[in-house]
Amino acid sequence: xxxxKFIKQTSIATAVVAGTPSFNLFAETKKSKxxxxxxxNDVHSHIxxxxxxxxxxxxxxxxxxxxxxxxxxxxxxxxxxxLDAGDIFQGTPYxxxxxxxxxxxxxxxxxxxxxxxxxxxxxxxxxxxAAQMPNASFKMLSSNxxxxxxxxxxxxxxxxxxxxxxxxxxxxxxxxxxxxxxxPALSKETQYLDPTEISQDMxxxxxxEQNCDLVICLSHLGYxxxxxxxxxxxxxxxxxxxxxxxxxxxxxxxxxxxxxxxAADVDVIVNQVGWAGVNLGRIDFEFDLNGKATxxxxxxxx
Amino acid sequence: MIRIFLSLVLTIxxxxxxxxQATLTHIESHQLPVTDSIQANQDVLDYxxxxxxxxxxxxxAVLAYAPQSLSKKEGPYNTAIGNMMADxxxxxSNPVFKKRTGKNIDAVLLNHGGIRSTLNAGDVTxxxxxxxxxxxxxxxxxxxxxxxxxxxxxxxxxxxxHPISNMQLxxxxxxxxxxxxxxxxxxxxxxxxFIATNDYxxxxxxxxxxxxxxxxxxxxxxxxxxxxxxxxxxxxxIAPVRDNRFIKE
Numbered sequence: 001x002x003x004x005k006f007i008k009q010t011s012i013a014t015a016v017v018a019g020t021p022s023f024n025l026f027a028e029t030k031k032s033k034x035x036x037x038x039x040x041n042d043v044h045s046h047i048x049x050x051x052x053x054x055x056x057x058x059x060x061x062x063x064x065x066x067x068x069x070x071x072x073x074x075x076x077x078x079x080x081x082x083l084d085a086g087d088i089f090q091g092t093p094y095x096x097x098x099x100x101x102x103x104x105x106x107x108x109x110x111x112x113x114x115x116x117x118x119x120x121x122x123x124x125x126x127x128x129x130a131a132q133m134p135n136a137s138f139k140m141l142s143s144n145x146x147x148x149x150x151x152x153x154x155x156x157x158x159x160x161x162x163x164x165x166x167x168x169x170x171x172x173x174x175x176x177x178x179x180x181x182x183x184p185a186l187s188k189e190t191q192y193l194d195p196t197e198i199s200q201d202m203x204x205x206x207x208x209e210q211n212c213d214l215v216i217c218l219s220h221l222g223y224x225x226x227x228x229x230x231x232x233x234x235x236x237x238x239x240x241x242x243x244x245x246x247x248x249x250x251x252x253x254x255x256x257x258x259x260x261x262x263a264a265d266v267d268v269i270v271n272q273v274g275w276a277g278v279n280l281g282r283i284d285f286e287f288d289l290n291g292k293a294t295x296x297x298x299x300x301x302x
Numbered sequence: 303m304i305r306i307f308l309s310l311v312l313t314i315x316x317x318x319x320x321x322x323q324a325t326l327t328h329i330e331s332h333q334l335p336v337t338d339s340i341q342a343n344q345d346v347l348d349y350x351x352x353x354x355x356x357x358x359x360x361x362x363a364v365l366a367y368a369p370q371s372l373s374k375k376e377g378p379y380n381t382a383i384g385n386m387m388a389d390x391x392x393x394x395s396n397p398v399f400k401k402r403t404g405k406n407i408d409a410v411l412l413n414h415g416g417i418r419s420t421l422n423a424g425d426v427t428x429x430x431x432x433x434x435x436x437x438x439x440x441x442x443x444x445x446x447x448x449x450x451x452x453x454x455x456x457x458x459x460x461x462x463x464h465p466i467s468n469m470q471l472x473x474x475x476x477x478x479x480x481x482x483x484x485x486x487x488x489x490x491x492x493x494x495x496f497i498a499t500n501d502y503x504x505x506x507x508x509x510x511x512x513x514x515x516x517x518x519x520x521x522x523x524x525x526x527x528x529x530x531x532x533x534x535x536x537x538x539x540i541a542p543v544r545d546n547r548f549i550k551e
Contacts (some may be wrong), residue, residue, distance in 0.1 A: 093357050299326060
């Protein structure tokens, strides 16, 4: 098995080299590429930092500082994606007053690449969310909410493929069950579809059909539950071909990302960085393009 | 081995459709705390400023005055701040409900957990209303059967100071219901009752299941926070008291 994998990997890598001018064949020395993924979740309209008197997060967070951090990382590695796992709205008067306008405008200013939809993003109804979409220059990704017959119809995409330095990165969005969390008056005719089945469809498209090098799930399912409810950890176990799940909803502060074995016994990284923008998550993925690559497994430093 | 290798190369070269193929070799993660040691981006600060200014102006608007702080922790059974909220809902929702339906609200039930902060002594501002009620929940009036109303009183026996108005519940030493009245009268089997609450509780919040299947329901589109703001504006001084609407003998 390992041997077959080795042959396959080697030959595929060689094929790319073979596609370049022939005198280069096998002549290339080490070539590696790095993709940086930055992520937030459950920012909940926390545009300003917490006050110095705050009992839990004194002086933490703030969009203006976050952008300084992001810009420094982009300077270090221009091949960076910036993602958010939902619940952008609700939590400070900025949302009550402006309905999410400033949240979306600032995310656009920070050049977020994509986000998914959390339950609180329905707090002004599916119409209120749709009304703010012109302020979002980033992609709103949602693969398991069917917005047919709602104002959000056509304003989301199930997935997006980003190409950074020739590396294909497929990102798809997964939302939580709305029943019990979002009143039907707000979600209107939004239909929630099974996250596991939809994720299987998404990974088939992104990995098998589109040959993405990296597949990322932006999830608002929640990290994990004591009772039987689909979560990031269970989704990771039940699926394959997802490299990274960036989670939200449960406001989980993880000391480090969790590594979960997927259905094909391959490592999946599950991460979440608390809430309110007090942390920015960073995960770097290094790729080897060397035709003589011998690596049969990746190393993970967390 | 070499033959297999070459034929694979050939096959893939012929297919030649891979946009890119790279081998993932290394993953590394770091969590970056956003602290005050990071310089704030000035463009962002400038962009936020007018939005913040308008909020600060509106939030600091003084609506009334509170001689004493009011905390929901002064219970059990009933609290001054909870009584104020339930009475405000009763007073301000009823004209809206009556205008629409020609009927009167019989009583109000809210939830203790829905009081999100203390009302501090001093100026009562718009920010006070947002602090007490940051959520967008609105008033709904449900028409309940006498059985459902009795279920409501049973639910309240736990002693949690859920805010109520225009009803009274007296528990005996064993925490059983001694008297339960709405508008001063015992619950009549043949009657139905119009209870004002919020949409969160009506939809199963705090497991108030007796609100889930009402005979009829009127959604008032009147937010609880707006009720508080309107109530504060009407009053000069905010000084509600604990009383005997829910007590244990």
